Amino acid sequence: MDAAVTPTFDLQAWSARHLATVEEALSRWVVADAPAGLGEAMRYAVLDGGKRLRPLLVLAAAEAVHGNTQAALRAGCAVELIHAYSLVHDDMPCMDNDVLRRGKPTVHVKFGEARALLAGDALQALAFELLAPDGDAVPPVVQARLCRLLARSAGHEGMAGGQAIDLASVGRALDEAQLREMHRLKTGALLQGSVMMGAACGDTDAAARDALSAYGAAVGLAFQVVDDILDVTADSATLGKTAGKDAQHDKPTYVSVLGLERSRTFARELLAQALDALARTGLPDTRALHALARMVVDRNH
Amino acid sequence: MDAAVTPTFDLQAWSARHLATVEEALSRWVVADAPAGLGEAMRYAVLDGGKRLRPLLVLAAAEAVHGNTQAALRAGCAVELIHAYSLVHDDMPCMDNDVLRRGKPTVHVKFGEARALLAGDALQALAFELLAPDGDAVPPVVQARLCRLLARSAGHEGMAGGQAIDLASVGRALDEAQLREMHRLKTGALLQGSVMMGAACGDTDAAARDALSAYGAAVGLAFQVVDDILDVTADSATLGKTAGKDAQHDKPTYVSVLGLERSRTFARELLAQALDALARTGLPDTRALHALARMVVDRNH
Numbered sequence: 280m281d282a283a284v285t286p287t288f289d290l291q292a293w294s295a296r297h298l299a300t301v302e303e304a305l306s307r308w309v310v311a312d313a314p315a316g317l318g319e320a321m322r323y324a325v326l327d328g329g330k331r332l333r334p335l336l337v338l339a340a341a342e343a344v345h346g347n348t349q350a351a352l353r354a355g356c357a358v359e360l361i362h363a364y365s366l367v368h369d370d371m372p373c374m375d376n377d378v379l380r381r382g383k384p385t386v387h388v389k390f391g392e393a394r395a396l397l398a399g400d401a402l403q404a405l406a407f408e409l410l411a412p413d414g415d416a417v418p419p420v421v422q423a424r425l426c427r428l429l430a431r432s433a434g435h436e437g438m439a440g441g442q443a444i445d446l447a448s449v450g451r452a453l454d455e456a457q458l459r460e461m462h463r464l465k466t467g468a469l470l471q472g473s474v475m476m477g478a479a480c481g482d483t484d485a486a487a488r489d490a491l492s493a494y495g496a497a498v499g500l501a502f503q504v505v506d507d508i509l510d511v512t513a514d515s516a517t518l519g520k521t522a523g524k525d526a527q528h529d530k531p532t533y534v535s536v537l538g539l540e541r542s543r544t545f546a547r548e549l550l551a552q553a554l555d556a557l558a559r560t561g562l563p564d565t566r567a568l569h570a571l572a573r574m575v576v577d578r579n580h
Numbered sequence: 581m582d583a584a585v586t587p588t589f590d591l592q593a594w595s596a597r598h599l600a601t602v603e604e605a606l607s608r609w610v611v612a613d614a615p616a617g618l619g620e621a622m623r624y625a626v627l628d629g630g631k632r633l634r635p636l637l638v639l640a641a642a643e644a645v646h647g648n649t650q651a652a653l654r655a656g657c658a659v660e661l662i663h664a665y666s667l668v669h670d671d672m673p674c675m676d677n678d679v680l681r682r683g684k685p686t687v688h689v690k691f692g693e694a695r696a697l698l699a700g701d702a703l704q705a706l707a708f709e710l711l712a713p714d715g716d717a718v719p720p721v722v723q724a725r726l727c728r729l730l731a732r733s734a735g736h737e738g739m740a741g742g743q744a745i746d747l748a749s750v751g752r753a754l755d756e757a758q759l760r761e762m763h764r765l766k767t768g769a770l771l772q773g774s775v776m777m778g779a780a781c782g783d784t785d786a787a788a789r790d791a792l793s794a795y796g797a798a799v800g801l802a803f804q805v806v807d808d809i810l811d812v813t814a815d816s817a818t819l820g821k822t823a824g825k826d827a828q829h830d831k832p833t834y835v836s837v838l839g840l841e842r843s844r845t846f847a848r849e850l851l852a853q854a855l856d857a858l859a860r861t862g863l864p865d866t867r868a869l870h871a872l873a874r875m876v877v878d879r880n881h
Contacts, residue, residue, distance in 0.1 A: 313736035314765065317744035321736065368701060373672075373693035392674035396697070397744050400669060400704065404735030407708045411728035422724035427712035434705030435614035435622065439698050443618035446694050464615065 290570035294335060301334045302326070304356050308409060313401065320390040320398035321405070325363045328381035332575070333358045333473040336498070339567035340477025340491060343560070350417040350480040354425050357406040358473050361433045364402035365469075367395050369442065375528065403433070424479040432472025441465025445530065453531040459500065461531075466506070467499030474498070474568075486561065493556035494568065501549035502575050507532035508542050513580060550576045591871035595636060602635045603627070605657050609710060614702065621691040621699035622706070626664045629682035633876070634659045634774040637799070640868035641778025641792060644861070651718040651781040655726050658707040659774050662734045665703035666770075668696050670743065676829065704734070725780040733773025742766025746831065754832040760801065762832075767807070768800030775799070775869075787862065794857035795869065802850035803876050808833035809843050814881060851877045 309325050311318040334355030341351030370377040370385040371392060378388050387395035410417075410425045431437055441464030448461060474495030478488055510525050511534050525532045533542040553572040557565045610626050612619040635656030642652030671678040671686040672693060679689050688696035711726045732738055742765030749762060775796030779789055811826050812835050826833045834843040854873040858866045 310736075313744070314741040315744040315748035317736055317741060365701075368697055371674075371697065373697060393747050394744065396669055396672065396674060397740050397747070399701075400666075401736040401740035401744075403701065403704050404731050404738075404740060407727055408731035408735055411724050411731060413728070419721040419724040422727065423712050423720040426708055426723065426727045427714070430705050430709035430712060434709055435611075435618055435702040437705075439702035439705060440615040440618055443614070443616040443695065443698050443702075446698070447616035 288566040288570055290567070290574060293567055293570070297335060297338050298331055300352060301331055301338075301355055301359070304352055305359065308356060309360070309402075309405065316390065316394060317397060317401060320386055320394050321402055323389060324367045324386050324398055324402065325360065328383070329359070329363070330578075331359060332502070332571070333362055333469065335571055336470065336473040336495070336568075337477040337480075339565075339571055340474045341480040342477075343491075343562045343565045343568055344478050344481030344483050344487070346477060346480025347417060347421060348480075350421050350425065351477060353409045353412065353417065354429075354476040354480060355473075357409045357425070357429055358432075358469060358476060360402045360406040360409070361429065361438070362469060364399040364406075365433075365438055365442070367399040367402070371395060374442075374446070375524070377524065406433075421480060425476055428472050428476045428479055432468045432475075437464055437468030437472065438466075441468065448531055450529045451531070453536065455536055458531055458533065458536050462500060462503040463496070466503045467496060470499035470502055471495030486559075490556045490559040490561075494553050494560070494572070497549045497553035497556060498572050498575055501546050501553065501572070504533045504542055504546045504549065505576055505578065507534050508539065508546070509578075509580065510534070511539065546576050589867040589871055591868070591875060594868055594871070598636060598639050599632055601653060602632055602639075602656055602660070605653055606660065609657060610661070610703075610706065617691065617695060618698060618702060621687055621695050622703055624690060625668045625687050625699055625703065626661060629684070630660070630664070631879075632660060633803070633872070634663055634770060636872055637771065637774040637796070637869075638778040638781075640872055641775045642781040643778075644792075644863045644866045644869055645779050645782030645784050645788070647778060647781025648718060648722060649781075651722050651726065652778060654710045654713065654718065655730075655777040655781060656774075658710045658726070658730055659733075659770060659777060661703045661707040661710070662730065662739070663770060665700040665707075666734075666739055666743070668700040668703070672696060675743075675747070676825070678825065707734075722781060726777055729773050729777045729780055733769045733776075738765055738769030738773065739767075742769065749832055751830045752832070754837065756837055759832055759834065759837050763801060763804040764797070767804045768797060771800035771803055772796030787860075791857045791860040791862075795854050795861070795873070798850045798854035798857060799873050799876055802847050802854065802873070805834045805843055805847045805850065806877055806879065808835050809840065809847070810879075810881065811835070812840070847877050 305325055309322050311322055313321060337355035337358060338351055366380060367386045369375050370380055371387050378385055386398060407426055411422045441461055444461040445465055474491050478491050510523060537545060550572055554569060557568055606626055610623050612623055614622060638656035638659060639652055667681060668687045670676050671681055672688050679686055687699060708727055712723045742762055745762040746766055775792050779792050811824060851873055855870060858869055
C-alpha cells in the first residue's frame with residue numbers, strides 16, 4: 280500500500296522545510312523579554328528540542344485540505360506550546376520529579392519551581408494568544424475553531440484529564456481498556472487535536488473530517504504504545520530523557536499490560552488503521568500524513 | 581458626582597441577580613465528572629467562594645454596550661476560571677505556600693499538590709473552551725476577540741508576567757513605578773481585561789473602548805492598592821485568607837512604599853480617574869460600572 284500511495288515522498292526534506300519555519304516562528308513568538316526572567320524560562324522550555332511531531336501533524340493536515348498557511352503555522356506553534364508547558368509541569372517534583380528532558384536539566388531544575396510553574400502557565404496562555412491574532416490574516420471563524428479544538432484537547436476532557444488518570448493509576452493495575460482511556464486523553468487528545476486543527480485551517484466535508492479524526496486517534500494511540508515500548512528498549516541517551524521511568528514510577532504501560540511482543544503488534548495494527556482512515560478521507564494528497572504515521576511507529580526515540 | 585449620575589442604582593440587587601446567573605453557569609460548566617477526581621478539585625477551586633468581581637465587571641461593561649448576553653456570561657465565567665486557577669497555583673508550596681483561602685483549606689492542602697497543579701491547568705484550558713462554543717449563539721468574531729483579550733490578560737504580558745515580577749521582588753525594595761508595573765500586570769491586567777471583554781461583547785467605537793480601558797486600568801490598580809491596605813488593616817476572618825501575609829513574605833506593597841495614609845489617598849484618586857473615564861465613554865448607562873468602581877475602593881474585604 281505504501282509503495283503505491285507514496286512513491287516519491289521525501290519526509291525528511293518535507294519535515295526539514297517545515298521545521299525551519301516552525302522553529303523560526305516559535306523563536307519569534309516566545310519572546311525573551313517577558314518580565315523577571317519568565318521569558319527566558321519559557322524559551323528554554325520550548326526552543327532547541329523536541330521532535331515537533333504535533334506541529335508537523337498540524338501542517339500536514341492543513342496541506343492535505345489546502346488550509347490557510349498562516350493559521351496552520353500559528354496552530355502548529357500553539358499546540359507545541361501546550362505540549363511544552365505540559366512537560367514543564369509534568370517534570371516538577373510534585374508530579375514526575377524528573378531532572379532530565381531532551382538531554383538537558385528540566386525547567387524547574389534550571390529556573391526553580393516557582394518560575395517553572397509560571398512559565399508553564401504563561402505558555403498555555405500564549406498558545407491561545409497565537410490562535411487569535413489581530414488583523415485579518417486568519418479569519419475569525421478559523422480562530423474560533425482553533426481555540427475550541429485546542430482548549431478541548433488540552434483540558435479536563437483531554438490532556439489534563441489524562442494526566443489526572445495517570446497520577447491516580449500509579450501503583451495500580453489497569454486493564455487494557457483503562458490504559459487505553461488514559462492514553463487516549465493524556466497523549467492522544469493533543470495529537471488527534473493537532474490533526475483536527477490542521478484540518479480546521481481549511482474547508483473539509485464531514486466525511487473527510489471524521490476520517491482525519493480516526494487517523495489522528497490511531498496515530499495518537501500508536502505514539503503512546505511506541506513510547507511505552509521505547510521506555511523499556513531504548514537507553515536514556517537515545518531518548519534524551521530518563522529511560523525506564525515508567526517502571527521505576529510503577530506506572531502501568533502497554534508493555535506491562537500486553538507484554539513487549541503484543542505491544543509491537545498492536546502498534547502495527549494502529550498504523551494500518553491510521554492508513555486506512557487516510558484512504559477514506561477522499562483527499563487527493565495525504566502523503567505527509569501517511570509518512571508521519573509511519574515515522575511515529577518506526578521511530579527509535 | 582455620584583449622586584447626580586447614579587441616583588437610583590441598587591448595586592446589591594443588580595449584583596445578586598447577576599451573581600445567581602454566574603454561579604449557576606459556573607456550576608454547570610465546571611463539571612464534577614472530569615477524570616480521577618480532577619473535576620472535584622476544579623469545582624472546589626471555583627465554586628462557593630470569591631467576590632466574583634471580574635464576572636461582574638464583564639457583565640456591567642457588556643450591559644453598558646448592549647452586548648451579546650450569552651457571550652458576556654461565558655466571558656465572565658472564563659475570566660473567573662483564570663482568576664481561580666491563578667489562586668490555586670499561587671497558593672502552592674513553591675509559590676506563596678498558603679493553607680487558607682476564602683476560609684477553607686487551599687486546593688493543594690485538600691487534594692494534594694499534583695492534583696492542584698493539574699486542576700489549575702485544566703481550569704485555564706476550560707476558560708478558553710467557554711469562550712469558543714459550538715453553534716452560533718456567540719458570533720465567531722466575538723469568540724476570537726474574547727480569546728485574544730483573555731490570553732493577553734492572563735499571559736506573560738499580563739497576570740503571569742506580574743506574578744513573575746512579584747516572585748522576583750520578594751525581599752527587594754521596589755520604587756513606586758516598579759510596584760505599579762508589577763500590579764498593573766499581576767492584578768490589573770485581568771481586571772482591565774474583564775472590562776474590555778465585556779465591551780467586546782458589543783459594538784463600541786474606538787473612543788468608548790479607550791475610555792473603558794482607562795476605567796479598567798484605574799479600577800484594576802485601585803483594587804490592588806485597597807488589597808494592600810486591607811492586608812495590614814483587616815483580620816484573617818474578615819478577609820477569608822491569611823492577613824498580613826505580604827509583610828510576612830517580605831513583599832513590597834503600596835503600604836510599605838507609600839505608607840497607609842498616602843495609599844488611602846491614592847485609592848481615592850484612582851476612583852476619581854475611573855469615574856472620569858466612564859464619563860468620557862459617551863455611553864448612556866454606566867451605572868453598574870460606576871457602582872462597582874466605588875465598591876472596589878470602599879470594600880472591607
